[in-house]
Amino acid sequence: MFGLCSCIWGKSDELPAPYPLGCHSLDTAAVAMVLWDVHLSAGQRRFVAESFGVSQAHARRLVAFWAGLHDVGKCCPAFQSSPTGPDPEFLQREEFASPAGWMNEGSVRHERVAHLVLPSLLADLGYDIASRPGKSVAHQVAQILGGHHGVYGPMLDRTTMRHPERAEPRIGMAKGWQEQRVALVDVVHRACGSPAAPARVAPAGAAVLVTGLVVLADWIASGHAWVSARQRAWMAAGDEDWEAHFQRALAAAGPAVARLQLAPPRWLPASGFSDVFPHITKPYPLQVGIAARLPGLVSGPGILLVTAPTGDGKTETGLFGARLLGSAAGRPGLGVLLPSMATTDAMWDRVRAYVGRAAAADTPVTLLHGMAWLKETYSTDAPDTELCDDGVSTTAGDFVRRKHLGLAAGTAVGTWDQAAMACLPMRFNTLRWLGLSGKTLIIDEAHAYDAFGHALTIRLLQWLGHLGAPVVLLSATLAGSLAQRLVHAYLEGAGHTAPQPVAPAYPGWLFADAATGTITASGTIPSTRAHHLAVDQHLVRHTHDLSVDDGRAAQLAHILAPLYDSSADPGAVLVICNTVPDAQATYQALAARSGRSGTRTPNLLLLHARMPQWQREDLTRRLLALLGPRARRPHEPWVVVTTQVAEQSLDVDFDLVVTDLAPLAQLLQRAGRGHRHTLADRGRRPAWAPIPRLVVLAPAGELPPPAWGNVYEGALLRRTRDLLAESTHVAIPQAVTSMIETVYADLNALAEQALHDDHRRAGRDAAHAAAADTAAIPAPATITDLYPITDRDLDPGLLTTRLGADSARLLPVYRAHDGRYWLDPQCTSELPIPASGHMRLTRGQVADLARLSVPAPGAYLPERPDTAAPTEWNKTPLARELRLLPHRVLSGGGIQGYRTERHTLRLDPVLGLVRTPVR
Helix, strand or coil: CCCCCCCCEEECCCCCCCEEHHHHHHHHHHHHHHHHHHCCCHHHHHHHHHHHCCCHHHHHHHHHHHHHCCCHHHCCHHHHCCCCCCCCHHHHCHHHCCCCCHHHHCCCCHHHHHHHHHHHHHHCCCCCCCCCHHHCHHHHHHHHHHCCCCCCCCCCCHHHHHCHHHHCHHHCCCHHHHHHHHHHHHHHHHHCCCCCCCCCCCCHHHHHHHHHHHHHHHHHHCCHHHHHHHHHHHHHHCCCCHHHHHHHHHHHHHHHHHCCCCCCCCECCCCCHHHHCCCCCCCCHHHHHHHHHHHHHCCCCEEEEEECCCCCCHHHHHHHHHHHHHHHHCCCEEEEEECCHHHHHHHHHHHHHHHHHHECCCCCEEEECCCHHHCCCCCCCCCCCCCCCCCCCCCCCCHHHCCCCHHHCCEEEEECHHHHHHHCCCCCHHHHHHHHCCEEEEECCCCCCCHHHHHHHHHHHHHHHHHCCCEEEEECCCCHHHHHHHHHHHHHHCCCCCCCCCCCCCCEEEEEECCCCCEEECCCCCCCCCEEEEEEEEEEECCCCCCCCCEHHHHHHHHCHHHHECCCCCCEEEEECCCHHHHHHHHHHHHCCCCCCCECCCEEEEECCCCCHHHHHHHHHHHHHHHCCCCCCCCCCEEEEECHHHCCCCCCCECEEEEECCCHHHHHHHHCCECCCCCHHHCCCCCCCCCCEEEEEEECCCCCCHHHCCCCCHHHHHHHHHHHCCCCEEEECCCHHHHHHHHCCCHHHHHHHCCHHHHHHHHHHHHHHHHHHHHCCCCHHHCCCCHHHCCCCCCHHHHHHHCCCCEEEEEEEEECCCCCEECCCCCCCECCCCCCCCCCCCHHHHHHHHHHCEEEEHHHCCCCCCCECCHHHCCCCCHHHCEEEEEEECCCCCEECEECCCEEEEEECCCEEEEEECC
16 A cells, blocks of 8 residues: 655645645544534534434544545645645656646646545445435535535536546546545545445535534634644654644644634523523513423424513523523524624623523623624623623634634624525535534524515525524514414424424414424413503605695694693603605704794704714614613603614613504514603603504505605505504504404415505515525425535625615715815814735724714615725725715815715715705
């Protein structure tokens, strides 16, 4: 048997000498073996072993062996003769000859070579290559390892599996290449205990999970500090003993992996709700009910659905359910997903406090959304304020903050798209699945997505059910038909083709067992926050002209009259508009309202999404200090004008809520901002607002009115308006279910009662769902070829747009007379450029730019040379993606906005981004 030659190199960048491919292969195998022990949860290990039909000990050796072969494709002419490589002398030898003319065809990627050569190499170890590729373990392993750079290669045919050189001569057909690849396989195989080939092909989920583990092992074993240390040890030994090198790598891998915070959480013992939340001395009925029955139902993975109004303790109920499910399924990790960045930031604080109390050891809590790094408390140098008496830390280190690795941490809190993107064929989505499959996932506000988002959630649940990862769904307003689709998707993924009907109670919960498919539902659970919501709907013309008697502005002025009456009690009113222009116009109309004798002028505050990041954060802090859960009631009248940002992200308490017409679910969310907290000794309600009351300003004509665009479906608006015409008092929560079913009924339920806009809504929803199904990866049960799970040519920006993020971040800048650009109208802070000798802006500079930026639809600002980020920012992530919004500083100190063919854009210090159409 010929030996493995150390002249075949695997790493060379910034090293004193080339690092042998055999060393890197053994390093990766050793790290994978430690990751199997340390990173994978018990449920993940069991899932992989059962999928391949082997014991867990056998699976551990197999996965390490496969990981060690990930770079076997580097043993080829194209890689070894890379122009940036060390140009080794052995390439001149006849046995390492390159195929004639190969350089004229360009190089072939080494991961592609691995995919091509591995089936025939593994055949020598008893792996089946006689079956068709989709049934061949050899091909599945080859495809897994060919995907270690984030993208799977297309399935091979039978001839290529046996004779890869016929399809691709550039793999290296000379004797030396073939012998060295065989020798590498032999060395790694023996180091890992010579594991026998598995008997069967694994289902898609196991293949994806193993791919993620291989990628993670490769990244760790490719770190410069790791490679340098292992190279020093190899050179010091000087014996070219591959087994000894593997043992050294295995000993070093344990401490190295431990430093990276990749272990699943270890929770303190808890058998009941009071053990998980000892500070809750009087649990809500929902919490009492689920604590009494759920422990007796849970014996493994499953899906828990919790439906209850805001304020009934859903979050703690979900965390308790996740604790039970995660323990039973061997998936102790925790993931919490929410619909917006604002709600995610708030939940991260709550989950971090929970983990600090409940974990038995340090457990990092990552924050996952595009602007997470701007949160001051989410940084490695921020003080860890959530330390309990035994010193449990929740701070996430640098490694788990890296791109693609946030879900690798034991606990993660993120926006919903952080998980939904795993369902799209994006590069390295296997790392997302690796992280998700070790967790119990809580999806909050499960109702809060459009048809495209719901379709992706369906696919996400199918995969989670297939992987055996438990799920908890929380919702305040979930239609029964949608609840059934979500629960059935999870059970279908778990292998149940004909699940039981789903009939959730409200408030209440149900649990579906992944192993048996049995669904257990609670009865209706009483709510301690039951109340009657007074609903006043006014049909108005959509106009901001105060002189129009039946117009929106005149009606709003009448509603707000007590705030202007100095003889009336002061109070706080929330006015929610459906669009930013409406909010700006409403604020301006209220600000212009002049006082008369005997009147007063209320304080005004405007908050919406198209404001600079710093301004939104500042206004939100002011609002929480003024009307938050612990604030004393203000002694002066307040009117806060806002948009949909108030539906979910603000824990504030108003005396009255006034809102534009919206679909019922959104209206109920908005109503939850009124009489939200018990005041106790913090003040009292005004006499004019003794009970919870929602005032709805509904357009009298077409729906939606032209000024709203397509912000909401016309059918949902009409059905909500019709329903509220008959509902002046709504019993919360008793009446919620029937009202939701009335408004959100599908065409089958409506039958001949469906109107034209109902059909239009159904058609649009079907089109969006079909688009999501087309964009998404296939359902796991249909996959025998891993190729469709990723797409090398896919533009990630298109996927983001399809997720509803057709937005850009605009950076207002100010052009002075000398042509220089500044970040402020006073021209005191110049547009930053990387310092001399540096390729990137500093982290602080990027943070400043991000806080000054304004989110807006991408169509608002055309991509022109004068709106493009400076070329000096091309190497700086986030900064290079900003679009400049130039303002001109006039000689008199005035500011002129930016004009396009359709409108003028300018940043107003109070109104935010103002868009004025060109007439």
